[in-house]
Amino acid sequence: MPTASLLILIAVLLPPSALGILGEVVDERIYLTPYGEAGPLALRKLSDSLAVWVQPYTGLPTRTDPRATIFAARQLGVQRILNWDMGIAINPVLQRGQPVIVDDYIGWTSHQPDTFFSDAHTGLDINLGSVRSPFCPELGSAIQQLLPGLPEATVVGVDFLRRETRAEARMFRHWGADVLSYNLVPEVALAQEMKMCYTGLVTISGYAADRTQSESMGEVRASLSTTVQMLPTFVEMVTHMRRCECGV
């Protein structure tokens, strides 16, 4: 059975059959970590030499402790993570259905631990001097090759269980955020602590509270479908990728 070094966290709404494009499920696990359960994670086999872990991922109140997600991935031998989320457009240039590659983030989460060091379980060595990009530039380029013209965006990661207010939307824009996301942060910081390679892809699903809320015309569904089509090639590219800036 092929081993998989890539995990795709799917925080977008897809028809149940859509992931069939990544091959049949050959293994399924719920992983017990010191931070609670993670999963189910499905191992999908694309060919005799190609496989990928896939985990449905949402920002519901019952969501997995982000530490459990990253810890489990590490234990399974995952080295690289693609987190595919839906997000709210803060930048008025961005339209519904537009996918963006995440370039940087602002952490605005209040409930979720963003470090493993509040516990003594991992014994990892934090490098406080590191300011390398939290999102892997090489994985980002791979996605941009497959979805040409994809803009880069700064995400503000939140974990409140409501929509942003108009005043918050203006504040986030003033800070330089382009997109608001519920599922990318603090996973990105935890992955960095674990010395894993991490990339974020966000499909715009709606407009910030301070903008006109236009009717959806099916743009999101069409865009998600286009992005799903590129995933098998992405898995292949990443599996054969040489060392990247993250050191993986």
Ligand SMILES: [Zn+2]
């Ligand atoms: Zn990398």
